[in-house]
Amino acid sequence: MHNPALLRPRPSAIARAMKHALNITRQQNFAAWYQEVISEADLAEESGVRGCMVIRPWGYGIWERIQKLMDAEIKKAGVENCYFPLFIPLSFFEKEADHVDGFAKEMAVVTHHRLVKGPKGGLVPDPESKLEEPLVVRPTSETVIGAAMSRWVQSWRDLPLLVNQWANVVRWEMRTRMFLRTSEFLWQEGHTAHADREDAMAETMRALEMYRAFAEGPLAMPVVAGEKPENERFPGAVATYSIEAMMQDGKALQAGTSHYLGTGFAEAAGIKYQDKEGGIQHAHTTSWGVSTRLIGGVIMTHGDDDGLRCPPQIAPHQIVIVPMLRDDEGDAAVIDYGRALAKELGALSAFGEPVRVLFDTKAVKAQTKRWNWVKKGAPIIVEIGPRDVSEGKAAVIRRDRLYQDNGKLATAFTPRDEFVAQAAGLLEEIQTALHAEAKARLDGAIARDVTDLAKHFKGSEDKVVGWAEVQWARPTGEALEKIVARLKELKLTMRNTPIDATPADGVCFFTGEKAVERILIGRTY
């Protein structure tokens, strides 16, 4: 709640009118700005439960858009949805050593099933109700789904087995940040089982590409897809791939992961099948997921000093019409005009879907509503007043280009029919423009000529430095640990080895050996 960065006096309405809708700029304090966007755009708020947030309708509406579009992609790949229990027997985790090591430190555990009045009043767990085997609140579902797969898979004919679930998971993180790292978060987790490595790897890469395309498309968020170095792998995975997005402060955000799990989980859970020759084989499994963290990524990719700029494809309302009402007899005409406009716009189609229009008739002053929608990031805000009714116009504001060069709002008074004719195209243009802007920032902030990491990243707390791409020999074991430790001193981490990077042609940045690939280095969330 208390945040020193928010203590500055709120500027007067007049002063604000000439500046921005938020009280903190990205420049002043990026972390405080991020929190202010979440609060001012009504995306989410504190819940009173450690690390858990209440996702408000505008924030959840964005998540629903993400779900809808992603779910269609998942189904397109032949993956079926299902649902597994929230509670996982502790013993399930003990079957895969690396997996349990990775998650043991952050698991919520259910040990009792009943409350009784405590000696000092209040309710306490009833000692009599202690569970024989504690239940873990799922941090991820490889183990339970693996158990089911062992029942479902008997023959090579049962493979590949492709399932997904939309669910919540809990990871007891030490330090939480809204959307980026919450104790409980919403996600989708895909789990697949295959006959061999080749097929499982193909699925792993398919999911990775699905995420890459989704980030670059609906989210307008450019990312780099690549493989995580060994030390950053998912516990129990043979290979982990990620998409990494760059936030406006230059830090990396891991925005989605896809794992090739080899046969480790299949061995632990007993996922075996009889092959065409009659032999018994372990299946090769994969898992992949994206979460509500994507929303944090969207905020830090597209937000500006006036709040969120929501990409049209995931905006719950793409066009918001705000009537300028005066509580007089002229209001009826404005309402009629707005309603008709909303209906016409709603009949349009953009991105292959009906355009989502809100005619905002809430009894709030028009100017206030305008700034509220600016902060929420509605892609197009249309104001209509008596003047527009008589002139047959609409006052159109593009959220991605709010201001003119002179600092005034870039409101375009457009003939109504002309606007209707342009609206769908305008939404698509805004989507493209947001992506282009972020893409240019990403491309411009990857340095490929770095010779001294400390020097390159010096002062990156205050200014945007971005990432460095260096060549390396992909060392393992102790050699890798030394590199990780060295980077850690500089608060740096290895992000991934981009799959579309130009082949290595030099020596390893760290060891001087012949390099085999390129890897990205940067600060991270």
Added chain:
RNA sequence: CGGGGAGUGGCGCAGCCUGGUAGCGCAUCUGCUUUGGGAGCAGAGGGUCGCAGGUUCGAAUCCUGUCUCCCCGACCA
């Protein structure tokens, strides 16, 4: 989990040191005047001070415990 800061009407804060049953701004409600860059004036409603104990005639204020939030660190597929 370690160090630091903070919890007082919906939001942001003052009061606490030097105990005597709460105050300000914004927001809200009503009225009037306004209205295309977050309106003005007038009036009104709303809190027992995170929670639980303790000290005291008396606690927002002092003491203990606890929960939650923020910053730094450790941690983090």
